[in-house]
Amino acid sequence: METLAKRLREAREFLGMSQEYVAQQMNVPRPAISKIESGRRKVNSLELIRLSKLYGRPVGYLLGESQEEETFNTDPLAAKLRLMTRGLRAEDREEILHFIEFLRHRKTTYQTH
Numbered sequence: 001m002e003t004l005a006k007r008l009r010e011a012r013e014f015l016g017m018s019q020e021y022v023a024q025q026m027n028v029p030r031p032a033i034s035k036i037e038s039g040r041r042k043v044n045s046l047e048l049i050r051l052s053k054l055y056g057r058p059v060g061y062l063l064g065e066s067q068e069e070e071t072f073n074t075d076p077l078a079a080k081l082r083l084m085t086r087g088l089r090a091e092d093r094e095e096i097l098h099f100i101e102f103l104r105h106r107k108t109t110y111q112t113h
Contacts, residue, residue: 003064004048005039011055011062012037015079025054056082 012022012033019037023030026047035041043051052059056079060066085093 001039001042004043004062005037007057007062007064008043008051008055009037011051011057014076015055015083017054017083022051022054026050 012019019033020030023033026033028047032041036043036047048059048062052062055062058066085096088096
């Protein structure tokens with residue numbers, strides 16, 4: 001339980017989420033998140049799955065079954081981009097993707113000249 005509590009707190013802080021924000025997303029009172037992160041409240045399986053999705057971390061990692069986060073990009077900027085694009089319309093996310101492709105193309109174009 002201690003590993004789970006620690007990893008949940010670290011994941012939330014890494015993404016810059018407040019306990020209040022997580023509580024709203026989970027539809028629980030904010031003190032529940034505090035208790036979970038301090039190991040004073042158990043997490044049921046549905047809550048664990050929702051937290052895993054919210055934080056973009058594998059359940060196995062949160063439970064301490066693996067040391068590495070193989071499926072999670074630990075680059076803070078990438079994590080913030082993922083967080084900021086969550087909830088945008090599909091068309092808006094497509095536009096962001098096109099802009100990223102533009103920037104990548106522009107960078108390679110300038111490097112070759």
